Amino acid sequence: MPAGDAFTPDQLYDIERAVRHAEAASGLHFSVYVGGADSETRPFAVELLNELEDPDRSVLVYVDPAGRRLEIVTGATAKRQLSDHAAGLAALSMQTSFAAGDLTGGLVTGVQQLGDHAHQAPLLHANEPHKQ
């Protein structure tokens, strides 16, 4: 990868759009970090999650392109909506794209999958009084 930004504006737009859709579908906060880690990737990713405004309701996707590592971290509340098994499936999908050199495609697909897995059906008629 030559020096410069990791993504073109179009690629960034695609990732941000996937993040917005995932947030709208799930009600959770999604965050994507692409960069190197000074330490082990998992504790670093957890630390990034804790930097967010509401870590318990957040999902962080951490990608280390140089170290070829991917971490998906879910907060305590987010974990109830997005199981580790579902996160593992999304990680598998992203891993395949990343191995082929498609960083943007992997992130877009993976975040979409995470949003779909964490999707909560709207609660219909919740505010209506009970009718006999």
Add this chain to the structure above:
Amino acid sequence: MITLLSDHTLLVFVGIPALVIAVVALLVFASSIASGPRYRPGLSWWAPPVWIGGPDVNAKPDPANLPELPAGPSSATASTGVARTTGGASASW
């Protein structure tokens, strides 16, 4: 023989093939030029970190400027604003 190498001959046998080669090469590389630099696994990564949906949308934090990592798992469990337990998944390629 000299008459065969006129300007017209050069144009037909050199200019047109060169033009065709240039057009084909442009078509082949146009998509990669338009899509920008491509990530190649195994090669070094030079781009600065990008954080989409981070604390500040415009921030691109340097890992060196982030707070110190917790000394152990227990220290990341109590304080407000810190995820109590985390789940997720890991992968490498």
